Amino acid sequence: MTDRPLGFDTLAIHAGAKPDPATGARQVPIYQTTAYVFRDADHAARLFNLQEVGYIYSRLTNPTVAALGDRVAALEGGAGAVCCSSGHAAQLMALFPLMQPGCNIVAATRLYGGTIQQFSNTIRKFGWSAKFVDFDDEAAIRAAIDDNTRAIFCETIANPGGVVSDLAMLGKLAADVGLPLIVDNTTASPWLCRPIDFGATLVVHSATKYLTGNGTVTGGIVVDSGKFDWSASGKFPSLAAPEPAYHGLNFHAALGPMAFTFHSIAVGLRDLGMTMNPQGAHYTLMGIETLGLRMARHVQNAKTVAEWLEADPRVEGVTWAGLKSSPYHGVAGRIVPKGAGALFTVAVKGGYEACVKLVDSLTLFSHVANLGDTRSLIIHPASTTHRQLDEAAQVRAGAAPNVVRISIGIEDAADIIADLDQALAKATA
Template identity: 80%
Template sequence: MTDYAFDTLQIHAGAAPDPATGARQVPIYQTTAYVFRDADHAAKLFNLQEVGYIYSRLTNPTVSALASRVAALEGGAGAVCCSSGHAAQIMALFPLMGPGCNVVASTRLYGGTIQQFSNTIRKFGWSAKFVDFDDLKALEAAVDGNTRAIFCESISNPGGYITDLPAVSAVADKAGLPLIVDNTLATPYLCRPIEQGATLVVHSATKYLTGNGTVTGGVIVDSGTFDWSASGKFPSLAAPEPAYHGLNFHVALGAMAFTFHSIAVGLRDLGMTMNPQGAHYTLLGIETLSLRMQRHVENAQKVAAWLEQDPRVEFVTYAGLPSSPWYGRVAKVTPKGAGAIFTFAVRGGYDACVKLVDNLKLFSHVANLGDTRSLVIHSASTTHRQLTEAQQVAAGAAPNVVRLSIGIEDAADLIADLDQALAAATA
């Protein structure tokens, strides 16, 4: 279905009338296991000689429909769904890394990702190097013989910084490394990282893809273009796999090597499975993705412009404003808009930020983003509180800033709510 336009793909990709019943919407296949036709059929499935369903920790028809839809929207060869965005990041790294290996990551990442990369992945013997990706020479210098991937966000959380993906992908290509891009905040409607050089794209489907704050989920999309055999650095994908009688995934499966490995080994052994009901909700959400993203961006532009001219506000980080240092990247990286996540600094610092959050009435104070509802959080005291102040500042979550996730309500109502809360916070 790749010949269809985005608005068509978001409704039809991965979905067809149910062959058993004719049901037009993708059914929720609430089942653990699947009956084999016979012993030979079962053996072929377990040997990866035939594609089909074995056990829902690995594959499920509802979840597979979602994977196919997101892969089509991102322009990838294949995709794998899992239990959360954090799970997607580990799943993306899992076939690439090994003890002693490192990933070079942007300093401008979600605080939970910085925590995951700084501390948790060390338990696997992996490590991360954090670099300002605006300094391409520093990025190149950070790559060493043990580096296995480069990782960034297309639009960063919380500041809305836009990464120069073509420039970063050029560094990755020169080093012979895969570029992994978290495209959660942009979605494939605003940005298609694979077209700008990404090898893998990860999503927290919890956010804009679902769009209504009902489920958690993650997706990894493989471009299918990386040569896993070229350097000898990726034995999980390009060397004999002992769990499958010496199968070489890249030789046997080509462009689908990463996708099949992530299912046959990653989901089998890590068990980070997406449940079929969650996949169903995300499929429903994606049907209106383009419509929602248009309104999200339109509202964010209005709210950010209003905040920027308010004397109670020190600065606004929205890349869609001409004053933003990343404004010039919007047309190149996110041509349909700069997203709907940004921060702003309140005069009065930390205490004023807390008062602002406590006085907002329409904005919901939650640890989430990408909802149809407008959301607010003080990152330094919540999502980024595990970081040092220097790390908070580097990640765009300084103590004097508040993060907004602009929803699809009437923009005038959002501005009025911010106005009264700012009055209370700076009185």
């Protein structure tokens, strides 16, 4: 390797991976082990004191999982990363070091339905809360922030509607108010966008989606930029004051840019136990090797299909932000210049019933509660992923009863269109 910065596709193959020192294995081995032998008592003590980096117990760290964290951190331009059991787990892991009972986050209204549920109800069991705001309205975001706010949360490309967040505006706003910006980059992937470049503090991923790309894994990743000053405001005592959960260690003072990552491993994974398994990490590592190739095809197909759908008289509207008719076309050009992803919604004439018929009439598309697969996928959010929301909340989230969410795969675009064409004919007959 040279000293020049490596390109995305090179990092996607090489970052975090070296030949196995014991065997020379070129691919990252699956270290299917629970625990690791200490050299001696002093070695064990140094590991537990975070004076030395190494492996203790696979709930905390595992070489296969660590390689995945290093690779995604490199692709996102972060200082470190922690891998966990799912995208939902990643969201809790991101919040865990920041929050105390009585604290809140300010979150976008346009989020995945499960995230809205998690933030509306589940986190209340910890004494946390969320304020949902239209993130197109900067003034409304600023007005929602109070002395107990600890983070700002959004998605790069919102699920399900494909709305692109203005991360440049949000990054500046977060810096102005001294709060971390947490960005779910699942639907964009680091190939389309690196939120840290726009001022994000933490980036979360559902590795289940584009990173793995083949529908075989559930996993989550939190990437830390390493740039936030946790000590500046006194609002983050778990990171910047003696942490009683880890024998009084001040993580920020001791570990600097790696404070969040080490806290998430030493305290978060230790106590919450939301660990990624090494086989899942291995599958994700292999998937990431072709991430750039797949994303280029996803975006190319999404453009072709979205333009065809927009021109179809059986369709009321298409939300893909790459369309010139989209109100987010300009933002998309700045935030995701290589393309507006491959996830969007389609409003079908005939409403709820037509959507259900469309889903049931497709043959190439898979009707699943997932996205980011190599296969084209479809779901009707109002009756599935966003079913727990009332209709007004569904509309705010971009999941109105008359829309289907489609995740465009990497099949031949002509075959995708042919399947949609025959299904629309049946759905709107």
